[in-house]
Amino acid sequence: MGFAAFEIDQLSSGAMIHRTLCLLFLLAALATGQTASFKEANNVYSEAHDFYVDLHEYPELSGHETQTAAKLASRLRNAGYEVTEHVGGTGVVAILKNGVGATIMLRTELDALPVEEKTGLPYASKVRTKDDGGRDVPVMHACGHDLHMASLLGTAEVMAHTKNTWHGTLILIGQPAEEAIGGAKAMLADGLFTRFPKPDAIVALHVGNVFPAGVVGIAPGVYNTNSDSVRITIYGKGGHGAMPESTIDPIVIAARTILSLQTIASREVKPGELAIVTVGYIRAGNKNNIIPDQAEMGLTIRTRNPEVRKQVLAAITRIANAEASAAGAPREPLVERYEGTALVYNNPALAEKLRAPLEAALGKSNVVTAEPITPSEDFSYFVEQGVPGFYFSLGGADPQKFAAAKTEGTSLPSNHSPLFAPDVDPALHTGIVAEVTVLRNLLNTAPEELRKLPATPQP
Numbered sequence: 001m002g003f004a005a006f007e008i009d010q011l012s013s014g015a016m017i018h019r020t021l022c023l024l025f026l027l028a029a030l031a032t033g034q035t036a037s038f039k040e041a042n043n044v045y046s047e048a049h050d051f052y053v054d055l056h057e058y059p060e061l062s063g064h065e066t067q068t069a070a071k072l073a074s075r076l077r078n079a080g081y082e083v084t085e086h087v088g089g090t091g092v093v094a095i096l097k098n099g100v101g102a103t104i105m106l107r108t109e110l111d112a113l114p115v116e117e118k119t120g121l122p123y124a125s126k127v128r129t130k131d132d133g134g135r136d137v138p139v140m141h142a143c144g145h146d147l148h149m150a151s152l153l154g155t156a157e158v159m160a161h162t163k164n165t166w167h168g169t170l171i172l173i174g175q176p177a178e179e180a181i182g183g184a185k186a187m188l189a190d191g192l193f194t195r196f197p198k199p200d201a202i203v204a205l206h207v208g209n210v211f212p213a214g215v216v217g218i219a220p221g222v223y224n225t226n227s228d229s230v231r232i233t234i235y236g237k238g239g240h241g242a243m244p245e246s247t248i249d250p251i252v253i254a255a256r257t258i259l260s261l262q263t264i265a266s267r268e269v270k271p272g273e274l275a276i277v278t279v280g281y282i283r284a285g286n287k288n289n290i291i292p293d294q295a296e297m298g299l300t301i302r303t304r305n306p307e308v309r310k311q312v313l314a315a316i317t318r319i320a321n322a323e324a325s326a327a328g329a330p331r332e333p334l335v336e337r338y339e340g341t342a343l344v345y346n347n348p349a350l351a352e353k354l355r356a357p358l359e360a361a362l363g364k365s366n367v368v369t370a371e372p373i374t375p376s377e378d379f380s381y382f383v384e385q386g387v388p389g390f391y392f393s394l395g396g397a398d399p400q401k402f403a404a405a406k407t408e409g410t411s412l413p414s415n416h417s418p419l420f421a422p423d424v425d426p427a428l429h430t431g432i433v434a435e436v437t438v439l440r441n442l443l444n445t446a447p448e449e450l451r452k453l454p455a456t457p458q459p
Contacts, residue, residue, distance in 0.1 A: 037361045040158045041432040048154035055146035057123045059112030059139045062180040065090045068110045072174045080160045088187030092174035101168025102447040105199035108152040109178035115140040118418040143415045144207035147422050151431030158436045166443040181339045184381035200450040201442050202382050202389045209412040211395030212402040213427040216434050217370030220348040223391050225302040226309050227376030228340040232320050234333045238293035250295035251284050257323045264315045276302040302374050342380040347388040347453045361437040388453040394431050396422030
């Protein structure tokens with residue numbers, strides 16, 4: 001459905017207000033000379049929206065995105081792209097060549113999360129599956145990757161239909177396992193930058209409720225944080241719950257460890273430096289009157305300073321060992337850092353270069369400077385290969401709800417929430433317009449100009 005494609009007599013008053021806002025958004029675009037960009041998006045919107053609904057209803061977990069990848073590959077092939085599947089697992093690479101020029105890559109993610117959807121949408125996910133540990137879990141696109149894929153499809157269609165507006169080589173990738181921080185690394189290991197042309201720049205976006213739908217945010221320089229995943233296994237001595245004196249309780253050790261870990265950020269890291277240590281799960285025992293012989297905790301750690309990153313990881317091991325020793329544990333805990341990624345960096349010159357065309361396409365007031373965020377992701381693996389990146393934020397919040405939350409001092413559901421659902425129209429329109437605008441600008445830039453831009457922060 002386009003911005004103005006609705007029938008008043010079939011809508012509730014709330015929906016009428018929302019669609020009226022969307023119509024005003026379009027009229028504002030027309031009034032500021034943005035007609036062509038939104039017309040292009042409208043031409044492909046119906047297909048992109050249908051794809052979004054299908055993806056949302058049938059999500060797949062990290063590393064298992066077989067149907068999702070196949071759907072994306074089929075649609076890109078139909079749009080005229082040369083498509084290769086199964087890159088780094090379920091990854092998709094689609095290439096469209098259009099003469100001599102720069103090589104630009106646009107990336108989307110394929111995977112969903114083990115979250116039970118509670119949005120109430122008519123196309124809400126009801127999928128359940130087994131995770132890699134054999135547990136039965138619900139599955140939901142709680143991070144917006146479905147909207148990212150739909151935006152990429154719409155963008156792919158526009159770029160294929162308007163080859164007279166750009167030249168060079170366009171590469172689109174569907175990356176698996178972003179939520180597991182493994183997909184980018186796997187695609188690179190499978191020859192993403194050797195089997196296929198290495199890009200002169202790489203682009204991606206991420207939707208969220210930080211901004212209202214219709215707005216994009218640019219963060220020159222640091223975009224987010226380093227991320228490290230740590231698993232701690234604490235060993236004790238099991239026994240009867242009614243005879244704790246004959247045991248060494250790993251659950252109590254785990255509880256004390258969790259509390260002590262929170263002092264790292266508050267008492268060890270210099271004030272003003274970012275350090276987040278979150279325990280996301282604890283698993284131990286099977287019955288209320290049995291003290292188990294081990295407990296497992298899963299941690300996520302977020303930092304920005306590389307020295308603070310080392311400090312925090314070392315402190316976690318020290319604290320875990322000390323708490324186990326204090327309790328008389330039979331052996332030291334097993335502390336495993338099993339995945340991680342560096343922060344995403346936007347070359348400031350590249351970010352500022354793209355601000356003006358985005359303002360021209362979306363309206364100056366709809367392009368804002370964003371603060372760095374604390375969530376992380378593995379887009380940084382591509383940038384670390386010496387490719388300058390541009391990673392920007394896409395507003396996903398219903399404009400009315402966003403304004404109300406701001407007035408009331410409340411917050412809307414965040415990514416990874418069972419209630420997270422972007423306001424598809426105008427967010428999807430905006431995503432397509434923004435991606436097309438960025439790609440055209442970069443593809444029409446001399447590759448030598450892009451290659452001289454530093455991909456990572458300079459000392």
